[in-house]
Amino acid sequence: MTTAPRLAIDDVSFTYPGGSEAVVDRWSQTFVAGTVTALTGPSGCGKSTRLYLLALLARPTAGRVLLDGVPVERLSDPVRARVRAHRFGFVFQDAVLDPTRTVLDNIVESVLYRHEDPATFVGRAVELMDRVGVEVPLHRRPAQISGGQAQRIALCRALLADPDVVFADEPTGNLDRATADVVMGAMRDHAAAGGCVVIVTHDPTVAAQADVHLDLGPQAA
Numbered sequence: 001m002t003t004a005p006r007l008a009i010d011d012v013s014f015t016y017p018g019g020s021e022a023v024v025d026r027w028s029q030t031f032v033a034g035t036v037t038a039l040t041g042p043s044g045c046g047k048s049t050r051l052y053l054l055a056l057l058a059r060p061t062a063g064r065v066l067l068d069g070v071p072v073e074r075l076s077d078p079v080r081a082r083v084r085a086h087r088f089g090f091v092f093q094d095a096v097l098d099p100t101r102t103v104l105d106n107i108v109e110s111v112l113y114r115h116e117d118p119a120t121f122v123g124r125a126v127e128l129m130d131r132v133g134v135e136v137p138l139h140r141r142p143a144q145i146s147g148g149q150a151q152r153i154a155l156c157r158a159l160l161a162d163p164d165v166v167f168a169d170e171p172t173g174n175l176d177r178a179t180a181d182v183v184m185g186a187m188r189d190h191a192a193a194g195g196c197v198v199i200v201t202h203d204p205t206v207a208a209q210a211d212v213h214l215d216l217g218p219q220a221a
């Protein structure tokens with residue numbers, strides 16, 4: 001397995017527009033394929049902001065973000081959106097599912113952004129639902145499932161097209177311990193298959209299951 005970084009953050013600083021202080025100050029870090037990295041630290045220390053910088057959802061004020069060694073921080077918005085659609089998967093604590101679509105469509109229609117046919121992903125979606133232990137009828141709507149089930153449906157959506165990098169912000173926030181472990185198992189499987197997984201978490205048990213644990217304590221601006 002290659003150890004060249006999938007993603008590299010090179011001397012990155014970030015200040016929110018109108019903000020007076022850098023939320024991220026001269027951060028450098030690499031993220032390697034085949035690993036799960038956990039970002040932890042006190043509330044407000046900039047964990048989510050770092051995830052947004054890595055995921056091309058925010059642009060650094062200074063410094064470089066490299067994907068497979070190629071600088072991506074200055075690419076145009078449409079190109080960055082294409083990179084996200086083709087290379088990245090996302091899971092957030094509040095699973096944002098489309099209330100008008102079925103559970104199954106919420107998962108498979110994510111490939112429309114990649115110009116692929118959702119129908120060809122139904123089998124994979126069902127496999128993933130089984131893997132993360134979410135047993136709900138495929139044609140239910142998001143309003144008819146629990147928060148924890150919605151979070152796992154969002155994970156299935158994120159993993160569906162086998163993305164190179166999965167970004168997860170508090171992916172176990174709504175889950176009991178056993179279910180959180182199942183979700184972490186799926187993340188670890190994704191990494192074992194060559195994916196790069198980056199998780200923001202407050203949960204020490206989740207952090208302990210990561211290969212790399214970055215504690216962004218008060219000393220890390």
Ligand SMILES: Nc1ncnc2c1ncn2[C@@H]1O[C@H](COP(=O)(O)OP(=O)(O)OP(=O)(O)O)[C@@H](O)[C@H]1O
Pocket residue numbers: 016017019023041042043044045046047048049050
């Ligand atoms: N859109 C924004 N505009 C201005 N400041 C922001 C914005 N979003 C976040 N911040 C500030 O940036 C800092 C870091 O926020 P961030 O959400 O990255 O922290 P976090 O470590 O993920 O926190 P938590 O654990 O509470 O989710 C905080 O001081 C926050 O108030």
